[in-house]
Amino acid sequence: NPLNSLDEWEDAVLQRYPEPGTIAKEKTEAEFRNYESPERDTVKEFYRLNHTYQTYDFVQEKRAAYLSFDKKEMPVWEAFDFLNQLVDDSDPDTDLDQFQHLLQTAEAIRTDGHPDWMVLVGLMHDMGKVLCLFGEPQWAVVGDTFPVGCAYSDKIVYPEFFHHNPDFANPKFQTQLGVYSKNCGLRNVNMSWGHDEYVYQMMKDHLPEPALYMLRYHSFYSWHREGSYDYLLDDHDREMLKWVKLFNPYDLYSKCPVPPDWKQLRPYYEDLVAKYLPRNLKF
Ligand code: INS
Numbered sequence: 001n002p003l004n005s006l007d008e009w010e011d012a013v014l015q016r017y018p019e020p021g022t023i024a025k026e027k028t029e030a031e032f033r034n035y036e037s038p039e040r041d042t043v044k045e046f047y048r049l050n051h052t053y054q055t056y057d058f059v060q061e062k063r064a065a066y067l068s069f070d071k072k073e074m075p076v077w078e079a080f081d082f083l084n085q086l087v088d089d090s091d092p093d094t095d096l097d098q099f100q101h102l103l104q105t106a107e108a109i110r111t112d113g114h115p116d117w118m119v120l121v122g123l124m125h126d127m128g129k130v131l132c133l134f135g136e137p138q139w140a141v142v143g144d145t146f147p148v149g150c151a152y153s154d155k156i157v158y159p160e161f162f163h164h165n166p167d168f169a170n171p172k173f174q175t176q177l178g179v180y181s182k183n184c185g186l187r188n189v190n191m192s193w194g195h196d197e198y199v200y201q202m203m204k205d206h207l208p209e210p211a212l213y214m215l216r217y218h219s220f221y222s223w224h225r226e227g228s229y230d231y232l233l234d235d236h237d238r239e240m241l242k243w244v245k246l247f248n249p250y251d252l253y254s255k256c257p258v259p260p261d262w263k264q265l266r267p268y269y270e271d272l273v274a275k276y277l278p279r280n281l282k283f
Contacts, residue, residue, distance in 0.1 A: 032093050032252050033221075035157045042089035044158065049139035050090070051161035054192040056149045056173060062140065062193040067201050069282040071134060076273050076281055079130060086132050090143035094255040098126055101255060103262065106269070108254040109247075120272055121211045122250055124203060125218055128195025130283060145191045145219045150178025153228035157221070176231060185234035191220065202283075206276050210243035217244050218251055 038044065074082070083098045094101055106122030131141040144157055151174050152162045167173040180189055191197055200216035207215075222228040224244045 029253060034092055038092040040092055043092050046090040046138060046143060047158040048161050050143050052164040053139055055165060055167045059148050059190050059193045066198060072283040073280045075279060076277055079127060079281055082133055083130050086129055088142045089138045098129060100259045102126055103260045104254040105250050107260050108250045116272055117207055117211050120276055121214045124199060125215055126195060128199035131195060131198055141194050144221045145194055145196055146222060147189045148192055149173050149190055150180055151176050153222045155222040155226035155228045180232055182231055183234050184232060186232060186237045189232050210240060213240040213244050214247040218247060224248060
């Protein structure tokens with residue numbers, strides 16, 4: 001079982017946090033995630049919609065609609081083709097297509113010698129964006145995520161847009177804990193609906209726990225980057241945070257404009273996918 005090698009890898013891997021600046025090629029690290037004057041003019045409008053419409057009830061509705069995975073079945077490679085029709089409006093840093101971003105992330109992880117399941121996380125982490133192709137608007141799929149049903153952190157990008165969210169006017173959702181109990185653990189917290197939760201649920205029987213945290217929380221920047229929401233975490237979340245942080249620079253700073261050479265990489269990735277995932281994925 002490939003998952004058994006996890007213990008062996010753990011120490012070795014965690015010593016290898018990338019040196020700042022080694023991954024960023026075209027931009028300096030500080031130039032990524034610029035929301036003040038984003039290079040792409042879709043970004044601010046994206047967050048206006050996202051923060052206005054992602055309510056607690058909306059999240060329940062989408063969980064019920066999508067987490068039964070009864071919409072479609074297709075081989076992973078076909079799903080990448082499907083995904084590639086999308087340009088992410090929320091992302092200030094990339095104009096590359098989705099598959100190229102996924103390959104760049106995976107390749108940066110592989111170059112640094114991390115375990116193969118983490119390379120697979122790189123390859124799969126945005127697969128949940130296929131939700132857009134089932135007719136979901138981008139504000140319900142991409143962008144940073146945040147807990148719903150409790151007060152918003154002011155460390156979330158464009159927090160001012162939450163004033164338009166109906167939950168903002170509902171006192172039961174606006175205390176620090178809202179509908180949750182103290183230190184209940186992130187697994188008991190509903191995040192704004194999007195590609196992270198969806199891909200996590202899609203992959204949860206196939207990858208080790210650290211990989212699942214990377215998938216499920218990679219867009220939860222106000223937690224993994226800003227340290228907000230400590231009162232919702234349990235010890236397991238705190239333990240897993242290092243893995244989410246390990247993954248982040250590969251996702252963020254590998255966004256450089258030079259596309260990887262797929263022809264040459266293909267045999268490696270075909271074997272990797274076959275090692276961990278079933279022939280067809282369910283959506
Ligand atoms: C990006 C993009 C990513 C997501 C990030 C977000 O705009 O949508 O897929 O992980 O959190 O900032």
